[in-house]
Amino acid sequence: MTWNRDSVSPAEVAGRLAKTRLWMSRELADDDRKALVGACSDIRTIESHADIRRLGTTTDALHIVLDGWAARYKRMKDSTRHIPALILPGDICDLDAAMFDRVDLGIITITTCVVAVLPRNRAKTLMANHPRIAAAFLSLALTENAILGEWAASIGRRSARQRVGRLLCELLVRLEAVGKADEHAYDLPLTQEHLGDATGLTSVHVNRTLQVLRTDGLVTVQGRKAIIHDWAALKAMCGFQPSYLHLSEMDGGSANRPVRISNGPSPVASIALN
Amino acid sequence: MTWNRDSVSPAEVAGRLAKTRLWMSRELADDDRKALVGACSDIRTIESHADIRRLGTTTDALHIVLDGWAARYKRMKDSTRHIPALILPGDICDLDAAMFDRVDLGIITITTCVVAVLPRNRAKTLMANHPRIAAAFLSLALTENAILGEWAASIGRRSARQRVGRLLCELLVRLEAVGKADEHAYDLPLTQEHLGDATGLTSVHVNRTLQVLRTDGLVTVQGRKAIIHDWAALKAMCGFQPSYLHLSEMDGGSANRPVRISNGPSPVASIALN
């Protein structure tokens, strides 16, 4: 199902954007957020396991994920897959579309996703007229850089247990930052194959690794849920430090504790919309 | 040895910056480049195997590498190292310093490096007043993202031969783009340990892998030089496609062939400097 943007009120768009990392960027002022609302061309719902963008095509719009999970992926010549990034609610799933039209990475939904569409030409205009939006984009891109580097280091230099453990840690912290995780548990819609493609392992080995993590009393992944039993031990086992996620750079953000975005005076969606 | 910026004329700074990827970005206009020259606080020479920035400190300036090689690195708890990025002449080695002051990655020189220093506050002012510079920064950050993702995919899903082969391919193309490679040969100041830390292998295995690549007639790495014997076969063996480097997005750039930046009307350093 797809709505035209006109069928959604600006207030509705603002309300939905309010939970995104772009919106919460400490760089932005209210008039930046207002301009952002006006620039989104529509809001779309995309079914699970569908392409947000297909490999080998071109693209002309950014997609801001309002709800649902997605993944960037790449295919090797032998048809194996790699997932360089998981996209959670509030993330921009294809920031590269702001500058490039060629597509080396595909994007698939993992669950049903609601996305706001921001056409490239409007994004460029936004950046030209709102330097703080440009700064926010850069900040997001650099954060992705840090995450990507962390993942590459894991794949290259850490054991399977540490890789899987770290991914589960990262997801907890990122989900907490957007209010999508309880104390130490969260919905995990990934299959073991997704986990393998993200960590450079096979799904078979992910399976065995998860069993070890569970019997060690660290974390249980079962039935699309992750439950962390011993956060301190898990962090220690895999050397996880959340600073690379740069969550404290967000307004209302905190690197470790759940965020209630409905509190906090500044970045909520209550700005006046003409 | 360190020069104060004042001891270097603006024209000299412009001439040196002219070979950088930032300068050559197709986003920039002449007045952006002029502002950039004015914003660099000094030009420094740093000896090889020295820290450009140390792990666990903070940073307040970007460094644009005018000459020499450097590497971003990270250390695991067991003291093994990972290199998520190699920095070649013309690259910005710490774009993250534009937005963040915390430092999760160190940067070391591999050879003697000449760097231009751009303080963060000046970089932010530049971005605020010159949207095209902000766009160029974003473009560079997104290109780094693409490279990082490609490296992660290699480490996770490709064989040792392909990983090393691809790295050698990438270096050829990137060096050609800045006029630092011959037909199919280039100076390679990396040790086998550097290569291993970048590809997720041990130096011992890099050694054996290089031997295989040589006996297969693909490439010889010896005496700080890489000589590619069969470019087509090497590319085919490791599935290398240079599009992810986004070199064609640079003014005067070309994804495959050497670039003579002294030709081309627009991005040369002959802009008028007041």
Next chain:
DNA sequence: CGCATACTTGAGCGTTCTCAATACAGGTGG
């Protein structure tokens, strides 16, 4: 000329992979 760093080689081991079979879960249609 001597020392430090980098490279090379060998042997054995271990983590992770491959292949393959089986069990389970969720959704669909009869």
Next chain:
DNA sequence: CCACCTGTATTGAGAACGCTCAAGTATGCG
């Protein structure tokens, strides 16, 4: 409501790729 069907999870056995440890050889710098 059950039978089926597809996708996902689980288990086993054997093989492979890359690692570790260790010794020995170049190479380059002071």
